[in-house]
Amino acid sequence: MAEEEEVIWDWQPAAIALVEEDAAGQIKLTAEGVSLLSGYDYPVAVVCLAGCEGRLRVFEGLAGCEPNSLPGVPPQTQGIYFLGSADFMRSGRCLIVLNLHVDLQRDTANASAIWDVALVLSSLVVYAHDGMLSNPTARITDTLDVIHSLQADCSTEELKALLPSFLWVTNAASPVATAAADFKAFAWPFELPQSAFDLSKLDHIGWYRHGPPSAAVATCRDRVLHGARVKTMFGTDLTGEMLLALVDGTLSNLHHDGRAMDLLGAWNHVVSLKCDALAAAAMATYQDVMGDSVTEVPPMELDMFDKLHADVAQVATSMYSSQARFKKAPARRTHKLKLSNQLVDAYVAQRAALRAHSETYCRAVAATHLVACVETDDTSSSFSEMVARFVDAYRAAARGPAADHVLASVVVADVVACFGQREAAAKAAWTDAKLGDERTALQAAYEAKQAALVAHFQQEAAQLRETVAAEQRMWTMAQAAKQSRDNIDSHEARRAADELAAAQATMLALEERERKAHAAAAAAHTQTERVEAQMAQLRETMASEAAARAALVESLAESIRNEKRLEASLANDESATAAATADLTKQLRTLGEEKMMLQMQLNDVLLKVSALPASLQAHVLSHNIDATIEFGDALSSYMAS
Known part of the structure; x- marks a missing residue:
């Protein structure tokens, strides 16, 4: 674990100025700063403290140091000051701590220039502030101008590696701040959400409210001490000498007309000095x-x-x-x-x-x-x-x-x-005679030698032509081989450079993926808790539904039993109705037969009545059945007629 690594702090008795504003208002490197940074002949991580007056006390809490162990800075001198360094015993890392002593609320050319130099030097900026803010300070938003000026030449990952990371701390001395608060990763303390959206292009670690020792302080201590990356520029780890050259190049390319600093020009200055030494x-x-x-x-x-x-x-x-x-x-x-x-x-x-x-x-x-x-x-x-x-x-x-x-x-x-x-x-x-004999001998020897030399030279000429032709062919083959070897070396170097660039891009992508995975894991943890609560509620709902389903099944069974009873009763009623219908049909048939019988009898009576006299017919057919008619009277009436 990173927390188990021993860290040895070496604080200066008094702050040493690296970059300061002289009496003439010029910003320059100091001789003490040059001598100090030149001693770091290895890559270093640089933490810069900025913001309110309590920033030193805030960092003492982050570093776990004794109170008032960090040296103070003369308030009348603007600049960047070296406070101390930390050596990590196991990993061999080195971290230096700088103090940005400048009023960041003032919109002056020197304040902006010193802030630009701090951006160039730092790999992490710890910004402390009292109270809540609606918008970030002007110097923070100036960093966005630097990003806009570099977007045409640098990718998003290169910009995040090029500029420092940010950690925002709200000092507990403010009445707004609370004594203990959790660390909020990737969050800004600004009230207006648009401000946080504008600053999303920066590599922001997070924000917390500083107070007594808490889990948030422990988390931020781990991020500051063990998570501060070595200062790099386009994949190159910077030593103290290269940091000096970078600051010198930045000061040489400062713009006082409101334009963003020429960071690529400063980097080119560093590379020029380094390449000069390498060449x-x-x-x-x-x-x-x-x-x-x-x-x-x-x-x-x-x-x-x-x-x-x-x-x-x-x-x-x-x-x-x-x-x-x-x-x-x-x-x-x-x-x-x-x-x-x-x-x-x-x-x-x-x-x-x-x-x-x-x-x-x-x-x-x-x-x-x-x-x-x-x-x-x-x-x-x-x-x-x-x-x-x-x-x-x-x-x-x-x-x-x-x-x-x-x-x-x-x-x-x-x-x-x-x-x-x-x-x-x-x-x-020699005498004349000897000269004559010698002349004759010499002439003969000369002719013989001349013939031999002519034959020899002809043979040598033929061999020389063959040798020259062979050497010409060999030279042509050697030139072709050399050109092929040069082409192969060039292609291999280009391929190796491409593979290295691809590997570095892959490493950056993996680091970004890891960071996103951590954020996704935290979000997944929160989502898991929410899902567990929903699952508990769902179990209760399922239990109640199961009870309701059981009651519904019991009610349905009772309804089925009632339905069967009613069907049986209906069948019995239908049988009784059929029997009653058959009986009534039979009675109706009997009644019809009786009616026909009565009709026939009525017809016979009427026939017989019609044969009677009219008075008797009236008497017989009278509706007044209660009236009493004497038979004698009727007979007398019949007889009288």
């Missing part, structure tokens, strides 16, 4: 190897010298290219071209020196062997034999590119002079 080291390596090869005895042959130059120049160029892997900086290509031109100039000068050294050496060899050939020569040998012995001895001992040139000059001058001396001595010793 000088590569050139020194070339000089160390090639300097001794020019003066060695015997001198080196020209083809070996050219091969050695090509190999050493390739090593020097590769050494420069492997170390000068700086992105977004034209100075890297400029110094590489300058190194190539220096290598060509050095090669021309050393080749001339090698030729001069070879000429001196070969002239000494020629003088030594010519004297030896003349002193050991007898009168019986011919001059051509003496010259042949001299040439053989010279070619066996001579070395270097000037060997043939020196031989030609010696043969033309010294050997011809020697021949003249021998000819004068021979003329003085």
